[in-house]
Amino acid sequence: MVVLSAEQVRAWDRFTIEKQPIASIDLMEKAAMACVQWMETNRIVNQQQFYIFCGKGNNGGDGLAIARLLQKFNRPVDVFIFETGQLGSPDFQQNLHRLHTLPVTIHFIQENSPLPDIPESVLVIDALLGTGLNRPVEGRMAALISHINQYPNAVISIDLPSGLFADQSTLPHPCIHASITLSFQCFKPALLVSENALFFGIPVILDIGLDQRFLNSCTPLYEMTDGPLAKAILQPRLAFSHKGKFGHALLLAGSPGKMGAAVLAAKACLRSGAGLLTTLVPELERMLFPTAIPESMSILYDNRKPEEILSDTSIYKTIGIGPGLGQQPQSRDWLHHLLTHFRKPMVLDADALNLLASDVRLLEGIPPFSILTPHPKEFDRLNGTCSNDFERLEAALRMAIQHQVIVVLKGHRTFIAMPGGRAWFNTSGNASMAKGGSGDVLTGMLTGLLARGYAPEQAALLGVYLHGLAGEIASRKLGKESVLASDIIDSIGPAFLELESSN
Numbered sequence: 001m002v003v004l005s006a007e008q009v010r011a012w013d014r015f016t017i018e019k020q021p022i023a024s025i026d027l028m029e030k031a032a033m034a035c036v037q038w039m040e041t042n043r044i045v046n047q048q049q050f051y052i053f054c055g056k057g058n059n060g061g062d063g064l065a066i067a068r069l070l071q072k073f074n075r076p077v078d079v080f081i082f083e084t085g086q087l088g089s090p091d092f093q094q095n096l097h098r099l100h101t102l103p104v105t106i107h108f109i110q111e112n113s114p115l116p117d118i119p120e121s122v123l124v125i126d127a128l129l130g131t132g133l134n135r136p137v138e139g140r141m142a143a144l145i146s147h148i149n150q151y152p153n154a155v156i157s158i159d160l161p162s163g164l165f166a167d168q169s170t171l172p173h174p175c176i177h178a179s180i181t182l183s184f185q186c187f188k189p190a191l192l193v194s195e196n197a198l199f200f201g202i203p204v205i206l207d208i209g210l211d212q213r214f215l216n217s218c219t220p221l222y223e224m225t226d227g228p229l230a231k232a233i234l235q236p237r238l239a240f241s242h243k244g245k246f247g248h249a250l251l252l253a254g255s256p257g258k259m260g261a262a263v264l265a266a267k268a269c270l271r272s273g274a275g276l277l278t279t280l281v282p283e284l285e286r287m288l289f290p291t292a293i294p295e296s297m298s299i300l301y302d303n304r305k306p307e308e309i310l311s312d313t314s315i316y317k318t319i320g321i322g323p324g325l326g327q328q329p330q331s332r333d334w335l336h337h338l339l340t341h342f343r344k345p346m347v348l349d350a351d352a353l354n355l356l357a358s359d360v361r362l363l364e365g366i367p368p369f370s371i372l373t374p375h376p377k378e379f380d381r382l383n384g385t386c387s388n389d390f391e392r393l394e395a396a397l398r399m400a401i402q403h404q405v406i407v408v409l410k411g412h413r414t415f416i417a418m419p420g421g422r423a424w425f426n427t428s429g430n431a432s433m434a435k436g437g438s439g440d441v442l443t444g445m446l447t448g449l450l451a452r453g454y455a456p457e458q459a460a461l462l463g464v465y466l467h468g469l470a471g472e473i474a475s476r477k478l479g480k481e482s483v484l485a486s487d488i489i490d491s492i493g494p495a496f497l498e499l500e501s502s503n
């Protein structure tokens, strides 16, 4: 699945109109029909009186066509056209003409006319502005948007919530707060970043039949993971294999009082298919760890130098570093030691990233194609503060390219930036996973997949997707409030099974 910029979507529009071919007014009709069919399927059509706010561009044209189609359900429809003094786009004008023949009340919001009160029973449809937004909303348009936002009524935005830029930050400008956004054909970045969650509500992508041939020559801004992509990456676990075949991982995680993170990461690593796991465990915790996870071997470390305790790392396929590690000098020494002696891709998370941030020269020493898994704050510590989500996405991609690493920027839609410049938003997972330990589990899973022999980019895409799917499976059983990180671990196996059996 692709994520396109406003300009790319407009190009797709033009390509379709030319190549299919189809008249733009007919494409608008398909878009409007897709919206009304969605509303009918979701039983919205028969419940409401409708107020449809329309701009004078094609987004507004969509709104007029929707008004005409809704009228057939014999529901009271009022159209409010934001008067700009201009005629409006040709398709807008044609739909306005078609509407005049129907018993739909049309109001014009003039510069000084009072803004309409919105009765409780009304469902608002926002068709003021779409991908044609070319400047922050201000003046009367901003006043209308703020006016609509003041009401508790549900709002369905067409294509984009009016005022939202498709591919750059909208903050701090006004924007419609939509309950649902019905967007055409594909996601735009603005519908995937947390800073816009209040604006887009629940994003729904409606297929309006744009010509798929366009994608053969279009390099998408970003892409999205999905089940088929993850399933295509899955490798069969061949019979007659021995544990050594599935790799030996080393995990450096946990510190006195924070061993839970190490246990979670270790379990997740083995649940994700690693054949063998050795965990570096502080001497003080010698008793706890083997009890918590007997399947992992341990190397106990104390204040001696790392090279006295672990001289040979060549037996390990990969190393996971960070969860619960702490930032004390001993952790720094271990990170230095492993970065110096180990040149295969590794997984760096949490305190390993914070230690890197305190000495960014270490970034140069990370083995190529290693996987970094920062949450936004950890990323800003490493990279420097970003003022919005879009800046952070671009910075993550720059870091991936510059340091030839994979940056997994964790969030509601985790962003996976690759060294070659491609990037994916993850689509699996839900809010049940916003809990302590969830990141430790992801680190363990990624370490396990690397040990298992997956190439780093595949391990990142599959691991992030599986992690989210495991969270979904756990929340199906436990509800969204009660999922623990260990429940996600227990759902890794079912997630593999669900993916393997999916079509």
Ligand SMILES: NC(=O)C1=CN([C@@H]2O[C@H](COP(=O)(O)OP(=O)(O)OC[C@H]3O[C@@H](n4cnc5c(N)ncnc54)[C@H](O)[C@@H]3O)[C@@H](O)[C@H]2O)[C@H](O)CC1
Pocket (backbone or CB within 6 Å): 009, 012, 013, 027, 028, 031, 055, 056, 057, 058, 059, 060, 061, 062, 089, 128, 129, 130, 131, 132, 133, 134, 135, 136, 137, 138, 141, 158, 159, 160, 184, 185, 210
């Ligand atoms: N393939 C598709 O996705 C289809 C999309 N459709 C709809 O078309 C709009 C885009 O229409 P467009 O005419 O290009 O622009 P808008 O309607 O979004 O904007 C109208 C107009 O508004 C002016 N404007 C821009 N910024 C501001 C501002 N800050 N304040 C006030 N006015 C502003 C500017 O002059 C714009 O031209 C898309 O979103 C879909 O809804 C097609 O209908 C079907 C196929």
Ligand SMILES: [K+]
Pocket (backbone or CB within 6 Å): 059, 126, 127, 128, 129, 130, 157, 158, 159, 160, 161, 162
């Ligand atoms: K809109």
